[in-house]
Amino acid sequence: MKSGDATTIEVQETSAASKGKAPLIPAPLPPPRPEGWRKGIAIFDFVLRICAIVAALAATAAMGTSDETLPFFTQFFQFQASYDDLPTFQFFVIAMAIVGGYLVLSLPFSIVTIVRPRAVGPRFLLLILDTVALTLATSAGAAAAAIDYLAHNGNPNTNWLAICQQFGDFCQKVSGAVVGSFIVVVLLVVLVVLSSMALRRI
């Protein structure tokens, strides 16, 4: 029996069914998408989050413990400076504590994206909340930086005198806290960009 006969029979047999439209060679399946880079991004995300937590807590602690009492006092009052004296610094402590707490709570979601690199929901949630946390951290850092600048340099136009000549240690701690908050801001920007890269369609 020749192969030509077999082909003819085959066509007769399957012309009614839809099998005749199937290509002889199966259509090439889409190549398995590489998931390694997505997992790598998720792990990098986790590490950056831990760095941001450390920076946020350090900034909060530095600002919260900034307190200086000068070693001399008059009959009427003692010279003391604390973050409580300036509402902006109070806002800084509260906002950075919120950002630090959020970052700790976001760690489980980051772990979920490591385990399931293709999960869209957790990444999308993290991106939105990271953006909000970024706004909060930036506003706290910028406001504290503005007041810190004023404390260092004063402003002759408005007769606001620099207080850092007297309260040097206080100003140092405040500046350190501001630097910490800026590190948090940079890390959060990187986190937002990483999340959006991972969300991208390949």
Place this chain on the structure above:
Amino acid sequence: MKSGDATTIEVQETSAASKGKAPLIPAPLPPPRPEGWRKGIAIFDFVLRICAIVAALAATAAMGTSDETLPFFTQFFQFQASYDDLPTFQFFVIAMAIVGGYLVLSLPFSIVTIVRPRAVGPRFLLLILDTVALTLATSAGAAAAAIDYLAHNGNPNTNWLAICQQFGDFCQKVSGAVVGSFIVVVLLVVLVVLSSMALRRI
């Protein structure tokens, strides 16, 4: 000739090729993805960008023209307040002008995403630059707000006196500019979230 013979011959003929693995019914094609919502997001993005441009330019103009001269003066100097007197307000004007300029330049990219809703590159670029612009606008707004609060209320602990009793119009304009910058911040947060939604795989 029976069908059973034909089947046997067919198996003999194609066992070497990979045809044997092809399904009888062709694999269902993925349904055509709806692109309408992506285009809708792109149009909404464009409208929000125009609103943000208006708010940014209004904030810049309000701060840049804040200038008040009191109607009395002493022998030595005239009482005058301008945004130039405070470095934070100068930073505000520069930063908001940059944000406004960036938003104008981003309009063509936004139009590209309207015309080609599935284009990933322009959206990704916009998302990264929007995040940076968000950080800039937030820092300018928060720093100006901190100084504005100080101008309104003063701070007895540091002997910084409120200047808004004297310079009421100046403070009003500054407060208006701060409100404008906060509107820009909110719009930019929405833009970042929209871009990430559009980047999401369906």
